[in-house]
Amino acid sequence: MNISEAARRSGLSAKTIRYYEDIDLIAPAARGDNGYRQYDSKAVEELHFLARAREVGFDLLECRQLLELQRDRRRQSRHARQLVLEKSQQLQTRIEQLVAMQNVLQAMADRCKGDEGPECAILEDLAGASEGEGGV
Amino acid sequence: MNISEAARRSGLSAKTIRYYEDIDLIAPAARGDNGYRQYDSKAVEELHFLARAREVGFDLLECRQLLELQRDRRRQSRHARQLVLEKSQQLQTRIEQLVAMQNVLQAMADRCKGDEGPECAILEDLAGASEGEGGV
DNA sequence: CTTGACCTTACAGCCACGGGAAGGTTTACA
DNA sequence: TGTAAACCTTCCCGTGGCTGTAAGGTCAAG
Numbered sequence: 296m297n298i299s300e301a302a303r304r305s306g307l308s309a310k311t312i313r314y315y316e317d318i319d320l321i322a323p324a325a326r327g328d329n330g331y332r333q334y335d336s337k338a339v340e341e342l343h344f345l346a347r348a349r350e351v352g353f354d355l356l357e358c359r360q361l362l363e364l365q366r367d368r369r370r371q372s373r374h375a376r377q378l379v380l381e382k383s384q385q386l387q388t389r390i391e392q393l394v395a396m397q398n399v400l401q402a403m404a405d406r407c408k409g410d411e412g413p414e415c416a417i418l419e420d421l422a423g424a425s426e427g428e429g430g431v
Numbered sequence: 432m433n434i435s436e437a438a439r440r441s442g443l444s445a446k447t448i449r450y451y452e453d454i455d456l457i458a459p460a461a462r463g464d465n466g467y468r469q470y471d472s473k474a475v476e477e478l479h480f481l482a483r484a485r486e487v488g489f490d491l492l493e494c495r496q497l498l499e500l501q502r503d504r505r506r507q508s509r510h511a512r513q514l515v516l517e518k519s520q521q522l523q524t525r526i527e528q529l530v531a532m533q534n535v536l537q538a539m540a541d542r543c544k545g546d547e548g549p550e551c552a553i554l555e556d557l558a559g560a561s562e563g564e565g566g567v
Numbered sequence: 568c569t570t571g572a573c574c575t576t577a578c579a580g581c582c583a584c585g586g587g588a589a590g591g592t593t594t595a596c597a
Numbered sequence: 598t599g600t601a602a603a604c605c606t607t608c609c610c611g612t613g614g615c616t617g618t619a620a621g622g623t624c625a626a627g
Contacts (some may be wrong), residue, residue: 376545383536400519409512
């Protein structure tokens, strides 16, 4: 099948598939007489694997490692598990950061009247408060 | 004061301050006889404002809008509030995405033995499951 | 025979900077 | 006075993970 069909089936874009080939994440695709890339179901499976790994937050370097494990018959599942737990921890950290940011935003919004006037707790907060300035 | 002192006081890096000037986010700094950028406390306040806005998740386009409001005496606080609420909503969406990803990772890790053997629920999940394949 | 949907490569751009080169200035100290 | 370190300047490249666009070749339908 051609690249757009492989894209449709794998969940990646054709652009992305070419890019993955470019950076040697996947092996160069076979080519037809016309020079078009050809994909079989095995290739599509690998692409789909990558799409899934990206969806759950792995970057391309980690995808490379996961793909190596996937290809290695003598792999040890603890390596995959390690990658997953590390990624989970990274997500946890990031989530906590975002929640903290959101809490600050909510606190700002709560204190701002949000009317037609210029007085604005949000802008005052952004201007002044870094810590210890505007306590209760 | 020179740029590194302004950086220290504002919480931005000198690089970032120059970059903000480059993209016209802030006005070009005054220059001393030697060509060095000079900052007064008013300029530092604006830099600090930007640092705070970035910390809570605003991108540079939004920072531009916030800065306009901050400079405008006839602003309406509802505009700032609107920006904050939109950003909060964006963070909420992103947080939910990350939590969903993390749940998937945790579910994978829970089902993987993580031992010396090659059998690995994680790699099977990444390879196969997209939806409806691996039910209860 | 043309139209449109594919495919190819190659290069630019996105965001928000950071790194580093190559050079000028200032400051501290021997 | 010399010099070394610590500043400062501009400039351009690299990051991640793509997407967009240009300029062309190919293929299937009518």
